[in-house]
Amino acid sequence: MHIRNLIIVFSTSLIAGRSLAQNDAGQYTKYRHFAVYAGVGPSYFFNNLTIAKKYVNSFQYAFSARFMWEPKGSFVSLGFETGYYRLYSTDLPQPVNAKVVNTSIPLQFVVSMKFSPKIYADWSMGQSIQYNKVTAPDNQNNFNNHITSLADFSATIGYRFIQKERISYAAEFKGYYSSAYANGTIALLFVVGFRL
Amino acid sequence: MTRRNTYKYLIVLLVFFSCSKNQIVLQPAINIGNVAFVSDTTMKKMEGIYALNSGTTDYGTQWVCKASKYRVSFFSNQAGIFMILKYGIDPADSSLKFSGFWRFSEIATQGLVSFTVPKAEAIAFLKTGDISTLTLDGTIVSGEGTASPISFKFSRAFSQYVLTTPFEIYSHHGVQTTSNPPFAQNSLLGVLNDEDYGVDGLEFDIQMTRDSVPICMHDGNIDIRLTQKSPISGDYNQYGFNFLEDYIRLVDGQKIPSLAEVCADFIDSTTMTYLWLDIKGDVGVFEALLPVVQNAYNHAEAVGRKVVMYVDMPSTTVISQYQAYPPYRASGLPSMCELTYQDVIDNGCTRWGPRYSRGLLLDEVAQAHAAGIRVISWTLNDKTLIRNYIQNGQFDGFISDYPAYVVYDWYTLK
Numbered sequence: 001m002h003i004r005n006l007i008i009v010f011s012t013s014l015i016a017g018r019s020l021a022q023n024d025a026g027q028y029t030k031y032r033h034f035a036v037y038a039g040v041g042p043s044y045f046f047n048n049l050t051i052a053k054k055y056v057n058s059f060q061y062a063f064s065a066r067f068m069w070e071p072k073g074s075f076v077s078l079g080f081e082t083g084y085y086r087l088y089s090t091d092l093p094q095p096v097n098a099k100v101v102n103t104s105i106p107l108q109f110v111v112s113m114k115f116s117p118k119i120y121a122d123w124s125m126g127q128s129i130q131y132n133k134v135t136a137p138d139n140q141n142n143f144n145n146h147i148t149s150l151a152d153f154s155a156t157i158g159y160r161f162i163q164k165e166r167i168s169y170a171a172e173f174k175g176y177y178s179s180a181y182a183n184g185t186i187a188l189l190f191v192v193g194f195r196l
Numbered sequence: 197m198t199r200r201n202t203y204k205y206l207i208v209l210l211v212f213f214s215c216s217k218n219q220i221v222l223q224p225a226i227n228i229g230n231v232a233f234v235s236d237t238t239m240k241k242m243e244g245i246y247a248l249n250s251g252t253t254d255y256g257t258q259w260v261c262k263a264s265k266y267r268v269s270f271f272s273n274q275a276g277i278f279m280i281l282k283y284g285i286d287p288a289d290s291s292l293k294f295s296g297f298w299r300f301s302e303i304a305t306q307g308l309v310s311f312t313v314p315k316a317e318a319i320a321f322l323k324t325g326d327i328s329t330l331t332l333d334g335t336i337v338s339g340e341g342t343a344s345p346i347s348f349k350f351s352r353a354f355s356q357y358v359l360t361t362p363f364e365i366y367s368h369h370g371v372q373t374t375s376n377p378p379f380a381q382n383s384l385l386g387v388l389n390d391e392d393y394g395v396d397g398l399e400f401d402i403q404m405t406r407d408s409v410p411i412c413m414h415d416g417n418i419d420i421r422l423t424q425k426s427p428i429s430g431d432y433n434q435y436g437f438n439f440l441e442d443y444i445r446l447v448d449g450q451k452i453p454s455l456a457e458v459c460a461d462f463i464d465s466t467t468m469t470y471l472w473l474d475i476k477g478d479v480g481v482f483e484a485l486l487p488v489v490q491n492a493y494n495h496a497e498a499v500g501r502k503v504v505m506y507v508d509m510p511s512t513t514v515i516s517q518y519q520a521y522p523p524y525r526a527s528g529l530p531s532m533c534e535l536t537y538q539d540v541i542d543n544g545c546t547r548w549g550p551r552y553s554r555g556l557l558l559d560e561v562a563q564a565h566a567a568g569i570r571v572i573s574w575t576l577n578d579k580t581l582i583r584n585y586i587q588n589g590q591f592d593g594f595i596s597d598y599p600a601y602v603v604y605d606w607y608t609l610k
Contacts, residue, residue: 050424051443090427096442100427132429145430147417181420181429 031072032166032195038065039172039189045088046184052090060086062187064174066110066122081110081124081154085176087183098136104178105129106152117163122156128178149180158191168193220448221304221376223280228295228310231284234322236467239263239283241325244353245608246270249331251346254338255298259348260607264391265467268294270348271394271604276301276373276579278600279309280392285318292318298336301598304376305339311348355610364470364593365602366397368575369414374597380446381422382412384453387461390468394603397470399574399595400458402485402507404478409437410455410485416476422447433478455485459492463501471505472532472549472572472595477514482507482521489529506530508549515543532572540569552576556589565590576602 043062047053068079087102108126115121132145154176162169172189246259256272259279263269270279281296292313299306311334313321321330330350337343353359370386371377372393379385382400390398401414415422417431424445432440441451455473462471473489475481489505496503507524509515509532518524518531525531525544532547533540537560540548548564548571550557561571574595576582585591586605596602 048425049427051426051428051445056427088427092427092443096439102427102429130429132427134428134430143430143434145434147429182425 029165033069033071034196035068035070035193036065036196037068037170037191037193039063039170039191041172041187041189043085043087043185043187046186047088048182048184049090052092055090055092057089057091060088060185062086062174062176062185062189064172064187064189064191066124068110068112070112075114077112077114079110079112081108081122082106085185085187087185092136096136098134100135101131101133102181102183103131103133104149104152104176104183105131106154106176106178108152108154118160120158120160122158122172123153124156125151125153128152128180130178130180130183147180149178151179153177160193166195219376220380221306221378223378224297224306224308226282226296226308228282228284228293229286231282231286231293234284234292236263236265238322238325239268241321242268242327242330244327245351246332246348247351249333249347249349252336252344254344255336255346258351258608260394260604262394262603262607265465267296267392269392269394271600271607273604273608276598276600276604278393278603281309281311285322286312290315290318292321294332294334299373300375301373301600302375307337307339307341309336309346310334354607358607358609362592363606364397364570364572365395365599365606366399366470366472366572366574366593366595367393367395367599368399368595368597370398370400370412371597373600374577380448380450382414382453383446383448383450384457384461385448385450387453387458388465391466393599395599396468397472397593398462398468399472399474399508400455401474401476402455402481403432403476404481404484405435405437405440406433407436408480408484410481410488411437411440412453412455412458414476418444423452424449455488456491459488459505460495462505463492463496463499463503469503470593471503472508473506474508474510475514475517477511477517479517480521481514482518482524486521486524486527486529490527493529504530506532506547508532508534508547509539509543509545510534510549515539518543534574537564540564541567546570547572549574552581552585552594556585558590561590579605 040063043060045058047056047058062085064083066079066081068077070077085104090100092098106128108124110122110124112122128149130147130149134143156172156174158170158172160168160170170191172191174187177184240263243261248257255277256274258273259270268281279298281294283294286293294311298309311332327350332348335343336346367390369381371381400412402410403413418429426443428443531545532549533545534549552573564571570592572593573591576594577597579601582601583605594602
């Protein structure tokens with residue numbers, strides 16, 4: 001009787017130990033709730049200037065970065081987005097002979113929605129800092145100005161074409177609008193994601 | 197169902213992106229044809245109260261007639277409607293012709309209007325200035341394009357109280373009406389045209405450029421509310437005047453005017469008397485203003501114009517700058533303060549500009565009058581409030597975004 005009880009306990013321990021070992025070894029992977037994404041790519045500014053419109057160079061570049069909280073099992077994730085959008089540059093002719101570069105750094109909350117394992121869309125809203133740099137070496141009109149634009153937003157559609165355990169790669173099409181100076185730009189970004 | 201929802205979202209997005217700033221709506225082009233010149237001093241004799249003689253009542257039943265340097269204007273008792281008319285003698289039949297436009301004060305609906313005074317009446321008026329039997333017969337075209345006959349008849353002269361009580365009516369920032377104005381605020385075209393809208397004074401805002409040129413602009417920084425979109429942004433005082441002239445335009449395409457340009461047009465091209473300069477507080481502003489205002493007074497004296505151009509201190513910051521540059525006060529040029537009556541006294545101001553929300557201030561206004569200080573309330577836009585302040589207050593004038601209301605209520609006082 002005593003031996004039989006020992007055999008039962010030993011067998012149960014073996015079964016239990018094996019099952020736990022199976023979980024640790026392969027089937028269970030720790031879910032990571034946070035991820036960061038960074039992207040870079042060309043951008044195009046919608047030239048709505050009235051003054052010096054013909055001097056605007058609309059083809060520029062953009063960086064984007066966001067930190068996301070992606071709850072397990074949810075299609076929706078939340079986060080914070082920033083970046084650097086070089087909106088446009090102008091080369092003003094004589095008599096001013098100035099080069100002007102307008103850029104924007106968004107500081108926005110972002111909501112992301114997964115429509116499938118590969119396709120997602122983001123919507124971000126918040127403020128941006130708009131930078132205006134004027135370089136005019138021949139008449140000393142060199143200025144660096146910035147203002148805060150409060151009601152800005154961007155919309156993004158992305159396609160995640162490689163999804164590994166912690167790293168992903170995606171292409172994003174992003175539209176961004178800043179209200180203070182009515183600046184709008186679109187960008188095509190190559191994005192790398194990393195789960196923290 | 198999905199498609200209906202899609203349409204709903206599209207409509208919401210359309211409404212969201214349709215929100216835009218107040219747009220300029222130009223005055224309709226006026227074609228009066230070939231007419232002979234009549235001087236403004238002659239047309240001033242037309243001023244008075246006119247009643248609807250016959251025709252449509254859609255535009256009011258009683259009107260105040262005012263003559264500016266180049267136009268005759270009528271201000272209705274209904275909805276702030278006004279008419280601005282060119283005039284002249286038709287060489288074909290010697291009648292006195294008027295042609296112009298009408299519009300509402302608070303909405304941009306407008307249309308054309310024309311009148312004729314027949315030869316006999318026209319000659320009698322031009323020779324003697326007698327308007328007791330003056331009748332204007334004409335046609336008015338609605339916003340939808342429907343023409344209706346309309347006729348005005350002189351009703352009475354302005355009351356003795358109105359004629360003997362100096363009352364100053366200012367356009368706020370020099371706008372003709374805030375709702376879709378025809379010209380940008382703080383602009384030279386505003387200076388040249390505001391008088392037609394019934395005002396005898398302008399309130400303009402003063403900023404400074406980097407090279408110490410006083411310019412007329414409300415906001416301290418370049419923005420698309422008041423200017424056309426430009427690659428330049430930042431504060432006006434970071435840029436030289438020439439740079440701003442080259443690359444900044446007001447919303448209607450005009451250049452930002454310097455104060456010197458505004459004063460020159462104000463003196464040479466209008467019959468207005470009062471120019472209120474709302475100082476926005478750049479360091480050194482009074483030092484820059486003094487020669488400009490002095491030169492303007494000298495020019496006005498040289499051309500025989502009586503004008504009152506005064507700096508206004510709307511904040512303690514500006515008062516500090518005023519006090520930091522004693523030569524301005526020592527010059528004897530008039531000044532105004534918007535703060536307390538005591539601030540007015542302490543700074544030797546000859547004018548006080550209390551905000552309308554402080555009420556009628558009957559005791560303090562009486563105290564100011566006893567000290568020879570004129571009191572102008574700002575900014576009165578509600579027509580009920582304007583009527584109340586005119587009938588029950590003792591102010592010497594108002595700033596308004598809708599001067600047509602003030603003109604009608606003041607000039608119909610008995």
